[in-house]
Amino acid sequence: MEFCPKCSSMLTPQKDGDKKILACQNCGYTKKLPKGSKNTYRIVDKISHVPEKEEVVVIDEKLSKQRTMPTARQICPKCGNKEAYYWQVQTRSGDEAMTTFYRCVKCSQTWREY
Ligand SMILES: [Zn+2]
Ligand SMILES: [Zn+2]
Structure with missing residues (x-):
């Protein structure tokens, strides 16, 4: 997890065209993702399945x-x-x-x- 250097808000992964960037929802600061970190942020997209108790x-x-x-x-x-x-x-x-x-x-x- 990374934080905004300007306002210390949490940075969230966003898409900028076909590139992935980290963006601050609070002040609009953006940061390009360094190469090789793609997998780290792909995991976040997958945590949406909740097992059905019923x-x-x-x-x-x-x-x-x-x-x-x-x-x-x-x-x-x-x-x-x-x-x-x-x-x-x-x-x-x-x-x-x-x-x-x-x-x-x-x-x-x-x-x-x-
Ligand atoms: Zn910020
Ligand atoms: Zn009976």
Whole structure:
């Protein structure tokens, strides 16, 4: 990082035709980039990708709609059957734990684990 010799503001990389220069946004001071420093400033352009946190949620919702779900030994609160499909869902807020849902293979009663 370089700073303006006139006003000490931060210099930002700019394009001047096909050349790259450093320019002060505050007082308009410009400085030509020395040869060989191109790569240093190219990195700045690339830091724009933010990983998508919501992606995890979408995958879980797709899984819960699949017909071939795993089953677990869970007693149905409605009919007393001892086998239920189960799947896990990450809540929207992201910082809460996974919630496990069960669906009775016999009567399709659905409940969540507390
Ligand atoms: Zn300046
Ligand atoms: Zn049941």
